[in-house]
Amino acid sequence: xxxxxxxxxxxxxxxxxxxxxxxxxxxxxxxxxxxxxxxxxxxxxxxxxxxxxxxxxxxxxxxxxxxxxxxxxxxxxxxxxxxxxxxxxxxxxxxxxxxxxxxxxxxxxxxxxxxxxxxxxxxxxxxxxxxxxxxxxxxxxxxxxxxxxxxxxxxxxxxxxxxxxxxxxxxxxxxxxxxxxxxxxxxxxxxxxxxxxxxxxxxxxxxxxxxxxxxxxxxxxxxxxxxxxxxxxxxxxxxxxxxxxxxxxxxxxxxxxxxxxxxxxxxxxxxxxxxxxxxxxxxxxxxxxxxxxxxxxxxxxxxxxxxxxxxxxxxxxxxxxxxxxxxxxxxxxxxxxxxxxxxxxxxxxxxxx
Numbered sequence: 001x002x003x004x005x006x007x008x009x010x011x012x013x014x015x016x017x018x019x020x021x022x023x024x025x026x027x028x029x030x031x032x033x034x035x036x037x038x039x040x041x042x043x044x045x046x047x048x049x050x051x052x053x054x055x056x057x058x059x060x061x062x063x064x065x066x067x068x069x070x071x072x073x074x075x076x077x078x079x080x081x082x083x084x085x086x087x088x089x090x091x092x093x094x095x096x097x098x099x100x101x102x103x104x105x106x107x108x109x110x111x112x113x114x115x116x117x118x119x120x121x122x123x124x125x126x127x128x129x130x131x132x133x134x135x136x137x138x139x140x141x142x143x144x145x146x147x148x149x150x151x152x153x154x155x156x157x158x159x160x161x162x163x164x165x166x167x168x169x170x171x172x173x174x175x176x177x178x179x180x181x182x183x184x185x186x187x188x189x190x191x192x193x194x195x196x197x198x199x200x201x202x203x204x205x206x207x208x209x210x211x212x213x214x215x216x217x218x219x220x221x222x223x224x225x226x227x228x229x230x231x232x233x234x235x236x237x238x239x240x241x242x243x244x245x246x247x248x249x250x251x252x253x254x255x256x257x258x259x260x261x262x263x264x265x266x267x268x269x270x271x272x273x274x275x276x277x278x279x280x281x282x283x284x285x286x287x288x289x290x291x292x293x294x295x296x297x298x299x300x301x302x303x304x305x306x307x308x309x310x311x312x313x314x315x316x317x318x319x320x321x322x323x324x325x326x327x328x329x330x331x332x333x334x335x336x337x338x339x340x341x342x343x344x345x346x347x348x349x350x351x352x353x
Contacts, residue, residue: 011054014047019054022066036080044074065096065108076115086119088112093150113144114173120144121176125183138180144169145177171197171219175226195348197223202341202350214243230308232344235330237310238317241266267312 011019035044048071055064068088075085089112096109120141124134143150175197181190201216201223217239224233283291290296317329328340335343344350 011050012047014043015050015054018047018051018067018070019063022051022063022070035074041074041080045071048074061096062105062108065092065105068092069108069111072112072115076119082119082122086116089116089119090150110170114169116150117141117144117169117173117176121180124180138184141177141180145174172222175222179226191348194223194227195350198344198348199350202344210243210247214240214247217243225308228308231331233308234310235328235340237266238313238329241313242317242320266310267318 035041048067052064052067052071055067069092072085072088072092075081075088092108092112093116096105120137123129123137124141129137140150175194178190178193178197181187181193198220201219204212204216217236220236221233221240224230224236287296314329316324324334326337327334328337330340330343
């Protein structure tokens with residue numbers, strides 16, 4: 001049914017669906033694993049390609065870029081074709097300039113840059129990566145994180161140290177640079193960089209609004225994962241889960257098991273901290289043993305990746321009595337959010353900033 005041609009435009013029904021719903025990149029985390037496991041990868045790739053060709057002919061830049069980004073997400077899902085996905089992201093970065101970065105197009109460039117950060121870092125972390133390759137990918141990573149385009153054309157050259165906001169990756173993408181610095185033995189540079197990422201979310205007043213609070217706690221989870229600060233990572237993850245329950249809206253960030261694509265919650269899952277990215281890879285109770293015995297059919301993790309499992313929340317943390325509504329659960333103890341942030345400032349030398 002999906003690959004049947006529509007009598008109107010000669011496009012498949014799946015291609016027409018993609019043209020009507022171009023923002024599928026966010027769905028790839030949910031459906032990517034299912035598409036691959038059910039043998040539909042080629043069908044989806046062809047449908048995306050046809051949709052992109054159609055929008056290019058119609059000279060719809062934003063729609064084309066959005067579809068390209070969605071295709072790159074599918075290619076990078078579960079390590080199917082990360083090189084192909086990265087090439088698309090690079091093309092997006094080279095094609096759509098900062099002067100064009102408005103509304104949805106700006107979001108596309110942000111997301112493409114973030115995906116490239118993960119890809120470049122993963123290339124740096126390869127065991128067989130030569131020093132020349134590692135340096136090249138590291139330099140590309142630095143350019144992205146510092147907000148500079150990968151390849152400058154003459155009329156857009158910038159002064160050294162200046163940035164183009166449109167190229168800045170999301171915070172979780174930027175955190176990859178700190179991991180790269182640590183991998184290269186540049187611990188002082190890594191700490192200095194991580195501190196620069198911590199300043200904004202830590203200095204935001206508590207109760208800025210549940211939705212905004214959730215955004216900043218999410219940023220902290222990414223940074224703490226990259227820093228391998230396990231205790232504060234778990235505390236921030238618990239707080240995000242609490243705010244999701246408290247807000248109770250349909251736009252709450254959703255997590256899916258990376259192997260099977262099933263919707264999951266924070267409790268009873270295994271989060272694998274990847275040494276080559278600041279994100280976590282999530283497994284259900286059935287998929288995780290397959291990771292351990294090497295029988296997973298997709299490239300999610302390898303033997304060099306370390307595991308940081310998030311313990312299921314204690315009942316008191318799940319239920320949150322009235323006196324604990326504005327508190328954090330840290331290392332088995334309750335503390336106010338302001339005290340927690342103060343402890344972070346003291347730990348990382350941010351108390352005077």
